[in-house]
Amino acid sequence: MNPVLSGLLPFLKSKGLGLLAWLAGILFFLPVAWMALTSFHSEADAATNPPSFGAALTLDGYRDFFGVGGGQSPWPSLVNSTVASVASTVCVLLLALPAAYALSIRPVKKWTDVLFFFLSTKMLPVVAGLLPIYLFAKNTHFLDNIWLLVILYTSMNLPIAVWMMQSFLAEVPVAVIEAAQIDGARLPTVLGRVVAPIALPGIAATALICFIFSWNELLFARVLTGVVAETAPVFLTGFITSQGLFLAKVCAASLVISLPVLAAGFAAQDKLVQGLSLGAVK
Template structure:
């Protein structure tokens, strides 16, 4: 079983490894058919993308992703707690409403959204992406965290109330630490969704607020696809998600299995 696990890990990681290798190839080696594992590594692609201002795009992605993830958690976690722990009228309808906001394709609202942001002067602005990414991730946070809160035994809550703990203290000092793996899983998924988002970013930004996915797409030109340069940008773009996933893998696995029973 351990050998099979390593084989599957290599198979799944191979595309990422190939991308990392392509980033150190020349454009000629990157498009060579059949592909070759033997090539002369070069740092020219990374020098060129650094000169293209990749640091600014990376910074925009970091700012808008971290802030939108944080605010999605601040809004979604208390809502999920209320839906899971208290008997509310039409709680199922409220939960369905949160999820129904994900049903409408973004392409269906991009034109009125563009006109609205143009009217309030938020086009090509990080504030626009912050609000949109927060709204995009709140339903995800509510849905996932509700499942995790459902896993908390009611006896724990009742014991805390018998001991005189207020609802606020029970939430912060008892319930929230119990669902920490689920909270980390939810935060990581929200981070990845915001970090990888392309359609809104490419439609509503130009230069000042463009993110890493938008910058990556700039290497798709009428002259062709610059595979080596795109791979270099993509290699930089995947670093935050890979590092977060690596350092939180234990909590991530626990969180994913924690909410798998109750919905």
């Protein structure tokens, strides 16, 4: 092979992979950019086919979303989503950390079977458990209660959190834990002051994923809540009415509701990358 060509192939290969990554990123970003642009159009311009990219920009969609013209305010729904997502994520971390510790650093017998059992709970279709949970909530007077969603989201995200954190905590040096125990540290101290700081990237990645799953959940929130505990995704479905789909309002609402997840992901992106890469290289 020509020496010039053999030296050029690795360069072309690396540039080709980089170009492919950029194209994939642009393809994923295009729907978000389209949604953002549509949210600044009037309903008449947003409904045109093909879309009118050069149409006049307006903030009417955002005014309607925030109830400036006398519509329903989104703030109670946003607060409910924040409470349900943050509270359930905190509960998941408090329960998943000692469980993952028992399955990785101090493994119990047949720990792989335990992990499979945790993951098998996610194999049941969500809609299959909807009716029993609805009847339970109705008989216990828990319908339209935000704390019911906190309990549900905690139980739904706990198996994934235990599975993820088990692999993260397996990277914690056992010698560090044994040194802390020799110094008299008990299990809560070991978990809080030794294990948690070392596995912080993995914990942050797990927390972010659990927060996203809870924030975006719609089915249980749609069925089990009404007015008091209505979440942001349920509020978003209110823009789809019998009169039609108000596309500009839906895009504006979707963009605003997506901002907390985007902000959390941007703020924790370094921890997310470190956490998801833990255990990848031995």
